[in-house]
Amino acid sequence: xxxxxxxxxxxxxxxxxxxxxxxxxxxxxxxxxxxxxxxxxxxxxxxxxxxxxxxxxxxxxxxxxxxxxxxxxxxxxxxxxxxxxxxxxxxxxxxxxxxxxxxxxxxxxxxxxxxxxxxxxxxxxxxxxxxxxxxxxxxxxxxxxxxxxxxxxxxxxxxxxxxxxxxxxxxxxxxxxxxxxxxxxxxxxxxxxxxxxxxxxxxxxxxxxxxxxxxxxxxxxxxxxxxxxxxxxxxxxxxxxxxxxxxxxxxxxxxxxxxx
Ligand code: CO8
Numbered sequence: 001x002x003x004x005x006x007x008x009x010x011x012x013x014x015x016x017x018x019x020x021x022x023x024x025x026x027x028x029x030x031x032x033x034x035x036x037x038x039x040x041x042x043x044x045x046x047x048x049x050x051x052x053x054x055x056x057x058x059x060x061x062x063x064x065x066x067x068x069x070x071x072x073x074x075x076x077x078x079x080x081x082x083x084x085x086x087x088x089x090x091x092x093x094x095x096x097x098x099x100x101x102x103x104x105x106x107x108x109x110x111x112x113x114x115x116x117x118x119x120x121x122x123x124x125x126x127x128x129x130x131x132x133x134x135x136x137x138x139x140x141x142x143x144x145x146x147x148x149x150x151x152x153x154x155x156x157x158x159x160x161x162x163x164x165x166x167x168x169x170x171x172x173x174x175x176x177x178x179x180x181x182x183x184x185x186x187x188x189x190x191x192x193x194x195x196x197x198x199x200x201x202x203x204x205x206x207x208x209x210x211x212x213x214x215x216x217x218x219x220x221x222x223x224x225x226x227x228x229x230x231x232x233x234x235x236x237x238x239x240x241x242x243x244x245x246x247x248x249x250x251x252x253x254x255x256x257x258x259x260x
Contacts, residue, residue, distance in 0.1 A: 005032040006039055007057070013050035013200030014193060015043050018057050025064035026056040028111050030082070032067075037089045044096050047259060050200040050207075052096070053192050054119055055103040056112075059185070062104045062128065063112030071139065083142035086111065090118035090143050095215060097208035099199045103192040104128045104179065109167065114143035117152060120211060122178070123192050124170040125185035130178060131167035151218065153177050203241035204259035209233075 007018040017039055019026040028036075043049045056062040066086070074082060093100055093115070102108075102119035108130045116122050116130070124130070132141050132149065140146065141162060150158035153176045161168070170182040183191045199207065209232040217225035236242055240260040248255035 001035075001038050001042070003035045003039065005029075006035050008039060008043075010049065011193075012197070013048065014053060014196040015046070015049045015051075016053040016055065016193075017043075018055050019063055020057040022056075022058035022061070024067065025061035025107060026058070026112070027064050027067040028086075028115070029067035029070055030085075033086055033089050037092060040089070040092045040096055044092075044098065050098060050202075050204050050259075051196040052098060052100045053103050053189075053196055054093075054100060054115065055105055055189065055192070059106060061106040061112070062102070062108040063115055064107045065110030065112050065133070066143070068137065071137065079142070086114075086143035090114060093118045094120075095212070097211060098204070099196075099207060099211070101192050101196060103188050104130070104170075105185065105188055107167075109133050110141065110145070111143050114141060114145040114148065117145070117148040117178075118143075121180050121195070123181045123183060123188060123195070124173060124179040125188045126170050126182050127185045128170040128173070128179075128182075129167040130170070130173045131165065132162045133165040133167065135163060135165040149178075201257070203239070203245055203255075203257040205239050205241055206236055206245075209236050 005021055007020050009016045021027060021032065043052055099121060100119040102116040102122045104116055104122060104124040106128055108116045108128060110133055113130050113132055132145050134141050146162060157176050173179045174182045213229045213232050217228055220228065241257045244257060245255045
């Protein structure tokens with residue numbers, strides 16, 4: 001599929017998805033969300049892609065939120081449908097089964113912060129600003145921001161950020177656990193690609209189960225989640241990659257994982 005609002009670049013095992021609406025700071029309109037849904041499903045099926053990086057075009061913004069032009073004219077039922085659609089697309093990203101690295105190259109506000117939170121890992125440029133400013137528009141987060149932010153940084157900090165609508169700098173985002181790493185802006189993509197290459201060499205099925213065990217497990221009672229982990233552990237023991245990984249260790253060589 002040809003995309004009007006996304007750029008997709010595949011290099012070795014890494015696909016980079018760039019939200020490409022720099023004139024409006026990469027704001028997510030309906031069309032872009034739909035393209036993102038297609039792209040995620042496509043990359044999920046592509047066995048050549050082991051890791052995905054999501055970033056924004058230009059130097060100013062990752063994504064400055066949902067497109068406020070659309071929000072300004074939404075109806076109650078349309079708003080609900082719009083929120084559910086966005087939540088669905090972000091769920092697909094979170095549960096894609098491949099690591100998705102958000103390379104946050106500037107403003108990640110509202111829907112942009114929610115997109116970053118749906119990714120598996122977050123690297124931020126030192127110039128990035130993150131927040132959920134919806135309250136200033138008379139709105140609330142609608143792409144699961146109230147839920148993912150409280151799970152990532154705790155209820156108290158999430159309440160403060162969402163109620164005040166304040167944007168925070170990358171260093172503060174790192175301190176509260178909203179991002180994994182802060183790097184100089186000029187080196188952001190290089191750092192994201194470095195980690196992506198490292199992850200692309202890991203066993204894909206093991207990574208899929210890790211993502212699944214963490215995502216599903218945090219929503220379950222502890223004992224049930226441990227049972228779930230044990231089941232996935234048993235399943236991963238049936239893979240060729242498990243045989244290869246353990247044999248490579250014992251033979252003192254580098255493992256070559258095939259995703260089988
Ligand atoms: N939507 C549409 N256009 C935008 C958006 C946006 N979210 N953000 C920026 N733009 C546009 C501006 O209107 C401007 O356009 P123009 O050049 O035509 O005037 C252009 O991008 C450049 O922006 P600025 O001139 O404002 O750039 P500044 O450097 O002065 O400011 C800011 C940068 C601080 C990022 C500022 O643009 C801003 O505050 N943007 C809005 C941020 C925001 O409030 N985001 C949250 C939106 S609400 C949301 O995301 C809800 C998600 C859940 C939806 C659930 C479904 C119902």
